[in-house]
Amino acid sequence: MSEANSGPGRVSREQRGHLWLVGLDRAAKRNAMDSALLMDLALALGEYEGNDELRCMVLFAHGEHFTAGLDLMELAPKLVGGGLHYPEGSIDPWGTRLPRRSKPVVVAVEGICWTAGIELLLNADIAIAASNARFAHLEVLRGIPPSGGSTVRFTQAAGWANAMRYMLTGDEFDADQARAMNLVNEVVAPGQALARAIDCAKRITKAAPLAIKATLQSAFLARDEGHAAALARLDETLLELMGSADVREGVMAMMQKRAPQFTGR
Numbered sequence: 001m002s003e004a005n006s007g008p009g010r011v012s013r014e015q016r017g018h019l020w021l022v023g024l025d026r027a028a029k030r031n032a033m034d035s036a037l038l039m040d041l042a043l044a045l046g047e048y049e050g051n052d053e054l055r056c057m058v059l060f061a062h063g064e065h066f067t068a069g070l071d072l073m074e075l076a077p078k079l080v081g082g083g084l085h086y087p088e089g090s091i092d093p094w095g096t097r098l099p100r101r102s103k104p105v106v107v108a109v110e111g112i113c114w115t116a117g118i119e120l121l122l123n124a125d126i127a128i129a130a131s132n133a134r135f136a137h138l139e140v141l142r143g144i145p146p147s148g149g150s151t152v153r154f155t156q157a158a159g160w161a162n163a164m165r166y167m168l169t170g171d172e173f174d175a176d177q178a179r180a181m182n183l184v185n186e187v188v189a190p191g192q193a194l195a196r197a198i199d200c201a202k203r204i205t206k207a208a209p210l211a212i213k214a215t216l217q218s219a220f221l222a223r224d225e226g227h228a229a230a231l232a233r234l235d236e237t238l239l240e241l242m243g244s245a246d247v248r249e250g251v252m253a254m255m256q257k258r259a260p261q262f263t264g265r
Helices: 035-050 072-080 116-122 150-158 160-167 175-180 193-205 209-225 227-242 245-256
Strands: 002-005 010-016 019-025 056-061 105-109 112-114 126-130 134-136 172-174 186-188
Touching: 010 035, 019 035, 019 193, 035 072, 056 193, 105 116, 105 193, 112 116, 116 150, 126 175, 126 193, 134 175, 150 160, 172 175, 175 186, 186 193, 209 227, 209 245, 227 245
Parallel strands: 019 056, 056 105, 105 126, 112 134, 126 186
Antiparallel strands: 002 010, 010 019, 134 172
């Protein structure tokens, strides 16, 4: 196990075998996202993408709350002055800019999850929320629209009326409502979201990395370019993978009735 921490106000990093644990680390400000935290989160995603040992990322938060959203007091002058520019080698945490990640992300939510925090959930692949989690899209009460993907992804996940009910009012909703609107996969007891997220991530790391990437790539393609584009690519992707060492290992493991040991080749 290796561990590194960029210090309070940014994000922590910890490698556990094939897992990459990234924690929002500005608990004194309820993990409100200022420019330093956002840049460090983007860099941590880039590190994850570039490390072939890492097969699944878990995003969580230190302290009682996932995030109070964007720190507009700190960010507003920079946004007015030309916007944020992520460092080279980093990846946009909301997936609204290229390059996009090619590996899975699981999110664990405790306490408040406001504005941009909801958009982190919507850009993840699996999301676990504690029953004490509270959600709100407060942007319209601050004079701005949601700008990290919710206008597209929240409406797709929850349906137009359900999403607009909360994006247009700024009203709060709870974990059970988030589950009913497909924003989270599971609701667990308070304090258990991270453990459950890690359990899900460990299961992902046991699967074939090339197959995981191909699955995400196909789903992203369908979302970005439509069903026809994704369907047209399925046979080609399958044929590309059939000659891989992982496919041979998967078949042998099935025949020998043992757990497969995939290498990502």
